[in-house]
Structure formats: C-alpha cells, structure tokens
Amino acid sequence: MNMSLSALPHKVIGVAVIWNKQGQILIDKRRKQGMHGGFWEFPGGKIEPGETIAACIEREIIEELGIVIEVGASLMTIEHNYTKFTVTLCVHNCRYVSGEPQTLECDEIRWVTLDELDQFTFPKANEQIITALRKNLTVN
Numbered sequence: 413m414n415m416s417l418s419a420l421p422h423k424v425i426g427v428a429v430i431w432n433k434q435g436q437i438l439i440d441k442r443r444k445q446g447m448h449g450g451f452w453e454f455p456g457g458k459i460e461p462g463e464t465i466a467a468c469i470e471r472e473i474i475e476e477l478g479i480v481i482e483v484g485a486s487l488m489t490i491e492h493n494y495t496k497f498t499v500t501l502c503v504h505n506c507r508y509v510s511g512e513p514q515t516l517e518c519d520e521i522r523w524v525t526l527d528e529l530d531q532f533t534f535p536k537a538n539e540q541i542i543t544a545l546r547k548n549l550t551v552n
C-alpha cells in the first residue's frame with residue numbers, strides 16, 4: 413500500500429548552532445532509545461503552539477543543557493522526510509552567554525570545531541546544515 417507523506421506526523425523543530433568565543437560549536441549525543449538514538453545533534457526541540465522560533469530555541473537550550481544563549485539570525489530552514497515522520501528544522505546561529513552545559517536530557521555534550529564535525533554521526537537532515545556552516549552561507 414502507498415502511504416502518502418501527509419499521513420506521517422510532522423514535527424517543527426527549533427535548532428541551535430551555538431558558538432563560543434573560541435569558534436567552537438556545541439553538539440550533544442541523543443539518548444539511546446528511539447529513532448536517532450545515539451546520534452549527535454545540534455540541541456533543540458519542538459516549537460510549541462504560539463511560540464516564536466527564537467523563544468523555542470532559548471527555552472529548549474535551558475531545558476536540555478541548562479545554559480543561557482542569545483538566539484541570532486536564521487541559518488536555514490530544512491524540510492526532511494524520514495521514514496516515520498517529516499521534519500522542518502528551523503536552524504539559527506546562536507551565541508553562548510553563560511552557564512556550564514549539563515547532560516540534562518542527553519548522553520554527552522562536546523564543544524567542537526567545524527573540522528571536527530565529521531567525526532560524529534548526525535541525522536541525515538544535518539548534512540545540509542554542516543555544508544552551510546562550512547561554506548559560511550546564509551540560506552533563507
């Protein structure tokens with residue numbers, strides 16, 4: 413039987429590319445269970461009804477990592493179809509402000525350089541984000 417994409421759940425996610433003063437980016441390793449368990453990601457999560465993207469990203473980063481950031485410009489918006497759901501990733505560049513990152517909702521946290529990103533496994537949709545960061549492009 414042919415399932416249309418529209419039959420799948422759709423998630424709209426605010427995603428933070430958080431830069432520190434050393435030019436490193438913060439990534440976290442998702443917990444083992446579920447789809448994309450054990451993958452590395454840029455922190456973020458679902459946008460709640462009535463919430464702006466910036467407010468979502470700020471809230472998610474406090475909830476997941478316990479740190480304060482400043483949400484900056486949009487880097488890009490990505491639509492991606494996974495087998496069991498579809499996502500819109502609203503990716504913003506952000507600046508680290510304060511606090512020590514804590515593994516409140518993930519297994520591991522690292523500050524990495526752009527060159528080091530290859531050493532980590534990300535979900536498929538992230539290829540576009542990493543390419544854009546490397547090219548220092550601003551899309552959308």
Ligand SMILES: Nc1nc2c([nH]c(=O)n2[C@H]2C[C@H](O)[C@@H](COP(=O)(O)OP(=O)(O)OP(=O)(O)O)O2)c(=O)[nH]1
Pocket residue numbers: 423425426427448452453454455456457458499501535536537538
């Ligand atoms: N935060 C984040 N999510 C990403 C990235 N790349 C990517 O494909 N995603 C996808 C994977 C997840 O299914 C989704 C983020 O969802 P989430 O962390 O808020 O929550 P979830 O879907 O794991 O949990 P649930 O509440 O639906 O059970 O977006 C990324 O770099 N960062």
Ligand SMILES: [Mg+2]
Pocket residue numbers: 455456457458476
């Ligand atoms: Mg999340």
